[in-house]
Amino acid sequence: MRLAFRTHTVLATTLALAALAGCSGGSSGKGGSASTSASATSASATSSSSSTPSATATVTSLRAPSAALLQGQIALAFRLAHPLADPADVKVEFSVDGGQSWSAASPVSSTSQLTQLATGPAPGLEHPFTWDSAQDVPGFEPDVRVAVEVSASGSRLETPPFALDNQPLSTHVVLNREPYLQLTTPSTSVVSWRTDTASEGVVEYGETPLLGQSARSGRKAERHDVVLGGLRPDTRYYYRLVS
Numbered sequence: 060m061r062l063a064f065r066t067h068t069v070l071a072t073t074l075a076l077a078a079l080a081g082c083s084g085g086s087s088g089k090g091g092s093a094s095t096s097a098s099a100t101s102a103s104a105t106s107s108s109s110s111t112p113s114a115t116a117t118v119t120s121l122r123a124p125s126a127a128l129l130q131g132q133i134a135l136a137f138r139l140a141h142p143l144a145d146p147a148d149v150k151v152e153f154s155v156d157g158g159q160s161w162s163a164a165s166p167v168s169s170t171s172q173l174t175q176l177a178t179g180p181a182p183g184l185e186h187p188f189t190w191d192s193a194q195d196v197p198g199f200e201p202d203v204r205v206a207v208e209v210s211a212s213g214s215r216l217e218t219p220p221f222a223l224d225n226q227p228l229s230t231h232v233v234l235n236r237e238p239y240l241q242l243t244t245p246s247t248s249v250v251s252w253r254t255d256t257a258s259e260g261v262v263e264y265g266e267t268p269l270l271g272q273s274a275r276s277g278r279k280a281e282r283h284d285v286v287l288g289g290l291r292p293d294t295r296y297y298y299r300l301v302s
Contacts, residue, residue: 115212116140116147119183123205123218128268128297130224132167133190137207137216139176140183146175148210151188155200158217164205165191193225201269222268232256235281238300245292251284252300260285264298273301 122136139147150173152161167189177184190205203223208215236253243249250262260276260283274285283300290296 114142115214116145116178116209117181117183117212117214118149118207118209118216119181120185121205121207121216121218123221126221128222128224129192129203131193133192133205135188135190135205135207135218136185137188138183138185139178139209140181141178142180144177144179147178147212148174149176150208150210151190152206152208153190153192153195154204154206155196155202155223157202157220158204161206162195164188165194167191192223196223197225197227199224199226201267224268232258246288246290248287248290249284250287250298250300251282253282255281257281261301262287262298263301264296266291266294266296268297270297270299 117140118137119140120138124133135151137149139149141147151164151166153164154161171188173188176186188207192203196203199222201222202220204217204220206215206217233255234252235255238250238252241249241251252260257279259279261273262275262285263270263273264287265271272287272289274287276283276285287296287298
């Protein structure tokens with residue numbers, strides 16, 4: 060089972076934790092990092108629309124969490140501009156195949172309004188949208204994008220790609236101590252944590268959310284210390300626990 064780092068809660072989910080090999084120090088808690096923490100700052104968006112007539116509504120910005128790995132409810136915000144401040148209808152979509160196909164994104168609240176939204180002269184007025192990603196993507200997807208498009212003009216912005224992990228919950232093991240990093244060298248780092256029952260500690264890790272490498276403790280215990288080897292200096296790594 061895959062463990063997420065919440066006190067007394069075990070989740071089968073890939074963790075948005077990253078460690079820079081070669082940097083000392085520890086981290087604990089969901090979303091922690093040995094060097095930097097993923098924060099909900101705005102990520103840049105890429106436009107897929109050509110220039111639109113000045114008398115139509117346009118999407119002038121799209122903000123999303125900047126973390127490379129997200130889950131659950133994802134808070135977005137977009138701005139709509141119109142020179143005459145005419146209201147506009149929009150659609151919010153997501154893609155899990157690099158933008159080849161798109162589906163409507165489910166809002167967390169049924170009251171989320173996407174029609175007759177207020178606009179204003181550039182840069183426009185901002186509107187929030189919280190995506191219920193677990194409803195639309197119940198498992199793990201490594202290449203997810205979200206787009207906002209004005210229905211009438213086709214003006215559109217997309218988020219940069221990110222990984223999404225909404226794997227189901229598991230409660231067979233409880234974390235007594237959340238994971239942290241220690242004894243970091245340019246090529247190795249030790250991930251340590253504690254569980255309420257004895258089990259073998261296994262860590263999957265890699266340079267992308269797809270991971271691809273694994274290391275194990277080789278014994279059953281309540282305290283786990285697993286050495287991650289073959290790390291490259293100045294490189295961001297992602298990892299998750301398996302126990």
